[in-house]
Amino acid sequence: MRRDGQVVVSSHRLARQVLADRERFSAANALDAVTPIPTDALRELARHRFRLPATLANNDTDSHERIRAAFGEVFAPANVEALRPWLTGLARRTAAGVAWRLRAGEAVDVDAAVSSEVPLAALARLLGMEVEATAEVKQFSRAALELFWGEPSPERQRELAALVGPFHARLRAWTAGSSGATRAMLDEYGEDAATAALFFLLVAGQETTSQFLTLLLHRLVEEPELLGAAPAAVIEEGLRLLPPITSWRRVVKRDTDIDGFAVRAGESVLVWLAAAGADEGVAECPMKMVPGQRGSRRHLAFGAGAHRCLGSQLSRMEAEAVVAELAPLLPRCEVVAAPVSDPNLSFRMPSPLVLRLRG
Ligand code: HEM
Numbered sequence: 001m002r003r004d005g006q007v008v009v010s011s012h013r014l015a016r017q018v019l020a021d022r023e024r025f026s027a028a029n030a031l032d033a034v035t036p037i038p039t040d041a042l043r044e045l046a047r048h049r050f051r052l053p054a055t056l057a058n059n060d061t062d063s064h065e066r067i068r069a070a071f072g073e074v075f076a077p078a079n080v081e082a083l084r085p086w087l088t089g090l091a092r093r094t095a096a097g098v099a100w101r102l103r104a105g106e107a108v109d110v111d112a113a114v115s116s117e118v119p120l121a122a123l124a125r126l127l128g129m130e131v132e133a134t135a136e137v138k139q140f141s142r143a144a145l146e147l148f149w150g151e152p153s154p155e156r157q158r159e160l161a162a163l164v165g166p167f168h169a170r171l172r173a174w175t176a177g178s179s180g181a182t183r184a185m186l187d188e189y190g191e192d193a194a195t196a197a198l199f200f201l202l203v204a205g206q207e208t209t210s211q212f213l214t215l216l217l218h219r220l221v222e223e224p225e226l227l228g229a230a231p232a233a234v235i236e237e238g239l240r241l242l243p244p245i246t247s248w249r250r251v252v253k254r255d256t257d258i259d260g261f262a263v264r265a266g267e268s269v270l271v272w273l274a275a276a277g278a279d280e281g282v283a284e285c286p287m288k289m290v291p292g293q294r295g296s297r298r299h300l301a302f303g304a305g306a307h308r309c310l311g312s313q314l315s316r317m318e319a320e321a322v323v324a325e326l327a328p329l330l331p332r333c334e335v336v337a338a339p340v341s342d343p344n345l346s347f348r349m350p351s352p353l354v355l356r357l358r359g
Pocket of ligand 1: 019027056057058059068071075123201204205206208209212243244245248300301302303304305306307308309310311312314315
């Protein structure tokens with residue numbers, strides 16, 4: 001139960017218990033760098049006034065509820081639902097573009113053409129942000145995930161800091177001219193907090209869904225019979241067995257125990273979300289992808305408790321639109337390059353999925 005200095009929790013019951021228990025387990029370590037960042041990389045970040053004060057996922061203070069409520073309004077069910085026609089149109093145009101290129105004999109990087117485009121465009125629309133260059137945002141967000149959750153060498157950490165720092169500075173500038181929830185946050189909690197919230201949202205609010213889509217589309221090309229089910233049911237099983245966030249952390253607040261296992265104040269607890277979804281008793285066939293099976297929605301892909309993901313409805317809707325539009329095409333495709341994951345504690349970090357039409 002202890003591995004590499006962390007307490008590891010993998011059963012569904014205990015994972016849910018730890019995530020939901022704010023009295024004993026804090027979310028304050030959620031964004032702590034897994035590989036300590038060396039001084040020169042920290043200096044590079046500081047040069048761009050990079051700061052990550054407690055705002056959303058890492059906020060165990062009294063301000064969490066208010067900040068969450070402010071962004072909760074942005075991602076409120078009615079706002080997300082109102083995006084559906086636009087999102088369907090975007091997914092349809094994207095799928096048509098992929099189909100056209102495939103038919104022309106091209107091998108298509110679906111990660112770049114589909115998975116990277118749709119979630120970022122939807123997030124930008126909801127937040128009222130202008131995103132001209134998807135590739136640039138993706139480079140920054142992948143760099144942030146590698147810097148904070150990956151295993152980069154000190155040299156690589158310096159490179160990553162040189163990507164993340166300047167982008168954070170641009171977010172700070174954007175925050176200053178923002179409106180809506182970001183503006184309200186700026187007025188109440190100051191520039192550092194508003195920028196940090198935006199930083200987290202821009203990374204977690206699209207990179208998760210992108211990585212999920214790439215992994216799920218790969219699975220669907222390999223097992224096209226899954227496409228016989230409704231897209232929503234396929235996505236739920238995907239979230240249960242291929243969650244893009246494989247683990248999430250909490251920190252122990254006071255000496256206590258997890259189901260009789262003693263843990264000390266200050267220890268990090270790694271909640272293994274991917275294992276929890278496949279745990280015995282969660283679904284009828286826990287290890288097998290069976291869209292629509294009983295228990296399919298009981299996964300913990302979006303966490304649990306006070307910090308449960310604010311974007312669950314949005315990411316489900318995005319994935320559903322993409323899968324529905326690509327469904328006729330996928331059974332006619334074959335894999336040229338399958339996604340391979342980089343080492344990372346919490347994120348899948350798949351390499352591109354490249355497809356071509358079957359000969
Ligand atoms: C498949 C896609 C996604 C997955 C699997 C995912 C997963 C998660 C997880 C595991 C957490 C931590 C929950 C906890 O601590 O208990 C989280 C938090 C969060 N997610 Fe997501 N997420 C996804 C997409 C999104 C999107 C699209 C957005 C926004 C547009 C978003 C916004 C947030 C926010 C704001 C938090 C922090 C909430 C808080 O601390 O109160 N996520 N997400």
